[in-house]
Amino acid sequence: MAFLEVKSLNAGYGRFHILFDVDFTVNMGEILVVVGPNGSGKSTTLKAIFGISTVYSGQIIFDGEDITKLPAHIKAKIGLAYLPQTSNVFTELNVEENLRMAGYTLPPEDVEDRMQEVLEIFEFLKAKLKDKARTLSGGQRQLLGMAMMLMRKPDLLMFDEPTAGLSPKAARDVIDKIIWLRDELGKAVILVEQNAKLGLEVGDNALLLVSGRISFKGTARELLENKDLGKLYLGLAK
Amino acid sequence: MGFLPNGTFVMASIAYASALGLLSMGLSLTFVTTRIANFAHATIGMIGAFVLTLLVDRVYYTGPSYQIFITAPVLSFLLAGAFAVFMYIVIMKPLADRGNGVTELMIATFAVDIILINILSYLLNAIRGVHIPKLIGLNVSSWDARIHCCGVILQASYIVLPIAAILLTLAFHFFLTKTKFGVAMRATIENPDLAEVMGVNTNMVYTVSWFISGGLAGVAGSLLAFSLKDTSPNDSALIIVSVFAGSIVGGLSHVYWGLIGGFIVGLMEKLGTGLLDNFYNQLLAPALGWTSFSMINYEKLMSLGLVVVILLFAPEGLAGVDWGKYLRKIKRRW
Ligand SMILES: Nc1ncnc2c1ncn2[C@@H]1O[C@H](COP(=O)(O)OP(=O)(O)OP(=O)(O)O)[C@@H](O)[C@H]1O
Numbered sequence A: 001m002a003f004l005e006v007k008s009l010n011a012g013y014g015r016f017h018i019l020f021d022v023d024f025t026v027n028m029g030e031i032l033v034v035v036g037p038n039g040s041g042k043s044t045t046l047k048a049i050f051g052i053s054t055v056y057s058g059q060i061i062f063d064g065e066d067i068t069k070l071p072a073h074i075k076a077k078i079g080l081a082y083l084p085q086t087s088n089v090f091t092e093l094n095v096e097e098n099l100r101m102a103g104y105t106l107p108p109e110d111v112e113d114r115m116q117e118v119l120e121i122f123e124f125l126k127a128k129l130k131d132k133a134r135t136l137s138g139g140q141r142q143l144l145g146m147a148m149m150l151m152r153k154p155d156l157l158m159f160d161e162p163t164a165g166l167s168p169k170a171a172r173d174v175i176d177k178i179i180w181l182r183d184e185l186g187k188a189v190i191l192v193e194q195n196a197k198l199g200l201e202v203g204d205n206a207l208l209l210v211s212g213r214i215s216f217k218g219t220a221r222e223l224l225e226n227k228d229l230g231k232l233y234l235g236l237a238k
Numbered sequence B: 001m002g003f004l005p006n007g008t009f010v011m012a013s014i015a016y017a018s019a020l021g022l023l024s025m026g027l028s029l030t031f032v033t034t035r036i037a038n039f040a041h042a043t044i045g046m047i048g049a050f051v052l053t054l055l056v057d058r059v060y061y062t063g064p065s066y067q068i069f070i071t072a073p074v075l076s077f078l079l080a081g082a083f084a085v086f087m088y089i090v091i092m093k094p095l096a097d098r099g100n101g102v103t104e105l106m107i108a109t110f111a112v113d114i115i116l117i118n119i120l121s122y123l124l125n126a127i128r129g130v131h132i133p134k135l136i137g138l139n140v141s142s143w144d145a146r147i148h149c150c151g152v153i154l155q156a157s158y159i160v161l162p163i164a165a166i167l168l169t170l171a172f173h174f175f176l177t178k179t180k181f182g183v184a185m186r187a188t189i190e191n192p193d194l195a196e197v198m199g200v201n202t203n204m205v206y207t208v209s210w211f212i213s214g215g216l217a218g219v220a221g222s223l224l225a226f227s228l229k230d231t232s233p234n235d236s237a238l239i240i241v242s243v244f245a246g247s248i249v250g251g252l253s254h255v256y257w258g259l260i261g262g263f264i265v266g267l268m269e270k271l272g273t274g275l276l277d278n279f280y281n282q283l284l285a286p287a288l289g290w291t292s293f294s295m296i297n298y299e300k301l302m303s304l305g306l307v308v309v310i311l312l313f314a315p316e317g318l319a320g321v322d323w324g325k326y327l328r329k330i331k332r333r334w
């Protein structure tokens, strides 16, 4: 049984039905890359898994447990993490408060240790602990969001375009970090990536969403080498 | 300068303004957390006046006591807070979950307001006083200790109210900045979805915000009752106008600015009206031979006039004003 199983998921926002019968699985130590045109439902898929958009039908099985109906804050507690595409840090809180919030479900005695560990990875944050997050640059915010994800040591990490707005170097660092999460820590990762080439090169499996439906499911390599789909949807002309 | 008001009047105005500040702060709090404009807020405060009346009858019937300034606010905080939580969980949240919008929810708070006014009036009529025969309309000001200070006699509540407002605001600020749950409340106010994703039970945050909001109202109501001449739950219908005025002047979406807005509105209503009245009737009218008339009954004109001015010139309230810009301008001038 896969670590995360999404079964015939139908989801959206209130009356707006966006996702239709989406099915996929993710295993530990595996990166699933989700690609697709703007508005195809990539972000909605992640939100539906976390329970902050409306799920009409279908099932989400996490580590053998049906979590479809659990409130989002419980999902955070049992090991899911999600980096939203936008508004992914609390701009009115300072950096330290942001990290503390990210460790909200941890026992108080663990928070300090986790924070030190995370600050070792994102060193530039050390000098900015007392700064409001709104004073950070777009890219720095993105990295703070990433740091916040790691606070809780989650088992399933869902990234929604984590490299958007980052310099090529910073984007590469983020992708390397995601690879490290998979290879060294054996985490399950869902990566929504606008830069299809970058994403598909590091992904194990891939999902192509078009208009809320899956139009390709297979290995990342297959999708990367599929000329028709690549040209049509991903701008992988060649 | 014969038209300047005397010390007692100034202190009474500050006390009233402090109570309004607390009420407006609570009103803004539940607005920023749950987007509900609560018209029952002042009546929830009246629960404090109700508690005070009962305490006077059961415990302090012999006369003024300083102890009542502890027991009445504490009990009022708990009881009014509990009612606010009840209102949120049993009425407002189910309505919101069914997809009702801001307007529907606001109208529902009107309904709660009317029901609560009637419940309180009924109770004050129905409960048999132990030492005082008739509880409704009781003038509790005779149970307020008197303080001789600086050549005037003050009701003690005039001093207790501003102190209570300062202490409660400091405590609330400590809660918001130094406690884990308080930081979670600020996080939830900014971005509820992200707070949930971090593991914050936002519904618990909302419930606690209603408890604090109701509690602050209860404290304000219990202490303000000392200066409302014949306390009755209906009084809230007039007070709620000023409470909303305060929150709107502050900007509705900022808790501390709600406090400041309420305080300014309170001062305008009492001190502002008083000054204008004295100025006109004692200086202007006699000098020009105009007929004198009392402005004291028009105090709401002051607060609502201020709301109009604010909405015209600073639509986001005082919170939306770029104070830094003005400070820099002033600095440059000098
Ligand atoms: N809060 C919302 N309420 C209603 N509809 C929404 C909401 N958010 C997104 N949508 C709609 O859902 C559809 C899918 O949006 P989604 O954000 O999942 O796309 P996406 O694949 O992530 O796009 P992008 O690449 O631009 O991030 C779009 O048509 C969008 O208009």
Ligand SMILES: [Mg+2]
Residues within 6 Å of the ligand: A042, A043, A044, A085, A160
């Ligand atoms: Mg998206």
